[in-house]
Amino acid sequence: MKKTMTFALIAFGTAALAHGGVKDKDVMARMEVMKAIGDQVKVIGTMAKGERAFDADAANAALAELAVHSAQIAPLFETPAQDPKSEALPIIWEQWDDFAALAMDTEQTASALAGTITTEVDLRPALGRIGGTCKACHSTYRE
Numbered sequence: 294m295k296k297t298m299t300f301a302l303i304a305f306g307t308a309a310l311a312h313g314g315v316k317d318k319d320v321m322a323r324m325e326v327m328k329a330i331g332d333q334v335k336v337i338g339t340m341a342k343g344e345r346a347f348d349a350d351a352a353n354a355a356l357a358e359l360a361v362h363s364a365q366i367a368p369l370f371e372t373p374a375q376d377p378k379s380e381a382l383p384i385i386w387e388q389w390d391d392f393a394a395l396a397m398d399t400e401q402t403a404s405a406l407a408g409t410i411t412t413e414v415d416l417r418p419a420l421g422r423i424g425g426t427c428k429a430c431h432s433t434y435r436e
C-alpha cells in the first residue's frame with residue numbers, strides 16, 4: 294500500500310517538469326491526458342491522506358472522470374510521436390496490444406470503482422487498485 298502511495302506522489306511530482314519545452318503536439322496531447330489522469334488520482338490520494346475533506350461524491354466523480362480519460366490513452370498514444378522531453382519508451386509500439394490492454398485495465402478498474410466509495414475506509418483500497426494499474430504500465434513503458 295505504501296509503495297502505491299509513493300508511486301502516486303512521484304507521478305504527480307514529475308508532471309509539471311516533464312511538460313516544459315515539449316514541441317510535438319501529439320506528445321503534448323498524451324502528456325495532457327496523463328496529467329488529467331494524475332489530477333483525478335490526486336483527488337482520491339489527498340482525501341485518503343486526510344489533506345482534503347472526505348467527499349464521497351467528489352471521489353466517485355474523480356473515478357468516473359478517470360475512466361473517461363483512461364479511454365483516451367490508447368487513441369492518443371497510437372501515433373509513435375517522439376519528443377526529446379518524452380518519457381515514453383519505444384517498446385510501446387513494439388508491444389502495442391499489451392500497452393493498449395494495460396490502458397483498458399485502468400479504464401475498467403476506474404469504471405468499476407466509480408460509485409463504490411461510500412466512507413473514508415473505501416479510499417485506500419480503491420487507490421491501491423488504481424495505482425497498481427498505473428504502475429503496471431509505467432514500469433514497462435515509461436522512462
Ligand code: HEC
Binds near residue numbers: 305312325330366378
Ligand atoms: C497504458 C500505459 C499507461 C497507463 C495505464 C498509465 N500511464 Fe501514465 N504515462 C504513460 C506513459 C507512456 C507516459 C510518458 C508519456 C510521454 O512522456 O510521452 C506517462 C506519463 C504520465 C505522467 C506524466 C505526464 C507529463 O506531464 O509528462 C503522469 C502524471 C502519469 N503518467 C500518471 C498516471 C497515473 C496516475 C496513472 C494511473 C491512474 C497512469 N499514468 C496510467 C503510460 C501509462
